[in-house]
Amino acid sequence: MSIPSWQRLLVLFISCCFGLTAWLTHPHQAQAYDDPSLLPEQQTPIIDLANFLPKLQEESLTEKIKQFEGETGWKLRILTQYDRTPGRAVKEYWDLNDKSVLLIADARGGNLLAFNVGDDVYDLLPRTFWVELQTRFGNMYYVRENGENNAIAASLDTVKGCLAEGGCDVVPGLPQDQWILTLITSVVGGLVFGFAAKPRTEDQIVAWQWALMFSPLWGILFIAFGIGPVVTRTADWLPLLRNILGFASAALIAYLLPILNQSRPSEGKT
Numbered sequence: 001m002s003i004p005s006w007q008r009l010l011v012l013f014i015s016c017c018f019g020l021t022a023w024l025t026h027p028h029q030a031q032a033y034d035d036p037s038l039l040p041e042q043q044t045p046i047i048d049l050a051n052f053l054p055k056l057q058e059e060s061l062t063e064k065i066k067q068f069e070g071e072t073g074w075k076l077r078i079l080t081q082y083d084r085t086p087g088r089a090v091k092e093y094w095d096l097n098d099k100s101v102l103l104i105a106d107a108r109g110g111n112l113l114a115f116n117v118g119d120d121v122y123d124l125l126p127r128t129f130w131v132e133l134q135t136r137f138g139n140m141y142y143v144r145e146n147g148e149n150n151a152i153a154a155s156l157d158t159v160k161g162c163l164a165e166g167g168c169d170v171v172p173g174l175p176q177d178q179w180i181l182t183l184i185t186s187v188v189g190g191l192v193f194g195f196a197a198k199p200r201t202e203d204q205i206v207a208w209q210w211a212l213m214f215s216p217l218w219g220i221l222f223i224a225f226g227i228g229p230v231v232t233r234t235a236d237w238l239p240l241l242r243n244i245l246g247f248a249s250a251a252l253i254a255y256l257l258p259i260l261n262q263s264r265p266s267e268g269k270t
Contacts, residue, residue, distance in 0.1 A: 038086040039093045045069075047090070050080040052105055052148040061153060064160075074121075074163050075100040078152060082107060101159055105152050112151055113138030124167030125159070132171045133158060136178075174234040182226050182239070183246050189221030190247035194254025206255075222247050 038049060045065040046058055053061065065076045077094050079086075079102065086093070096102060098118040105112055113134045117125070136142065137155040146154070162168035196214040197206050226243050 035084070035086050036089040036093070038084055039089060045076065045094075046078045047086070048078070048080045049084055049086075050082040050105065050107065050148075052080045052107075052152060053078075054149060057149055057153065061156065065156075068160055068164075072163065073099060076103070076156065076159065077101070078103045078105070078156065080105040080148075080152070103152065103156060103159075105148060107143075107148065110140070111135070111138040112140075112143050112148060113155055121163075125162055126169060129162070129168060129171060136171055136175060170229075170232050172233055174230060174236070174239055178229065178233075179239050182229050183243055185221045186226030186243040186247040187250045189218040189223075189226060190250030190252075191254045192218040192221065193247070194251035197251070198255050 038047075040047065044062060046053065046062055048058060061078070065078075069075055075094070075097070077090070077096070077100065079090055081104070085106075090096070090102065094100070094102075096116070096118065098120040100116075100118045101121055102116040104114040104116065106114065111134055115130050115134065117130060133155055137151045137158075143151050158171060158173075161172065192214055193211060196218070197208070197211040199205060200207050200210070222243075226247065227240065230239050230243060
C-alpha cells in the first residue's frame with residue numbers, strides 16, 4: 001500500500017524538528033550504560049546486537065570500512081542495539097577519537113539512526129548535515145520500505161562519499177519528498193510575485209515597484225527554498241526546470257487572473 005505524499009512530508013518535517021532538537025541538546029552523548037560484556041573479544045568495526053545486518057552484508061560492510069580507514073584515516077564504526085547496549089564502553093573498545101564516526105542504529109525511538117561524531121569530522125560535515133542524514137535515512141517510512149540494513153548501508157555510503165570528496169554541506173541526492181517541498185515553495189513564490197506585479201493603473205503593464213517590495217518574500221520562497229536545495233544536492237536539471245516552470249506558471253496565473261476578472265463585465269456590456 002502506497003503512503004500518501006502529505007503523510008511523508010509531515011513525518012519528514014516532524015522528524016527533522018525532533019532530530020535537530022536532540023542533536024543540539026545532546027550532540028555527543030550515545031547511551032548512559034556501560035556493559036563491556038556485550039563487546040566481542042575480537043576487534044570488529046561492526047557490533048550488530050540487534051541483528052539488523054545479514055551476514056553477507058555485514059562482512060561486505062566490514063571490508064569496506066577497513067579499506068576506507070586504511071586509505072583515508074577516517075574511522076567508521078557501526079553499533080546496532082535494541083534492549084541491550086554496551087553504551088559508552090564502545091568508546092574505549094574502538095578507541096574513538098576526533099576522526100571517528102559512530103553510527104548507532106536503535107529501533108526503539110522515532111528515528112532509527114543516531115551519530116556520534118569526532119571534532120575533526122565537523123570541519124568537513126557540519127551539524128546540519130547529520131540532522132539531514134538522520135532524517136532522510138532513519139525515518140520510519142524509509143526504514144519500512146528499505147529495511148534497517150539498507151538504511152544503515154545508505155547512510156554509511158553517504159558519509160564515506162562526502163569524506164572522500166573533502167566534505168559536504170548538505171546530504172547529496174534529492175528524494176522525491178524533498179523535491180515536492182521545493183516545488184511547493186516555488187509555486188507559492190510565483191503566486192506572491194504574480195499578485196505583487198499585477199498592474200494597479202490602466203496605463204501600467206507590470207507593477208515593478210510592488211514586485212520589488214515583495215521580493216524578500218517571493219525571493220526566499222523561490223530562490224532559497226525552491227532553487228537552493230535542488231542545485232546543492234543534485235546536478236540533474238529536470239527538478240530545477242520543473243521548479244522554474246512552477247514559479248513562472250503560478251506567477252502568470254496570479255498576474256492574469258485579476259485582469260481577466262475585470263475584462264469579463266466590459267465584454268458583457270458590449
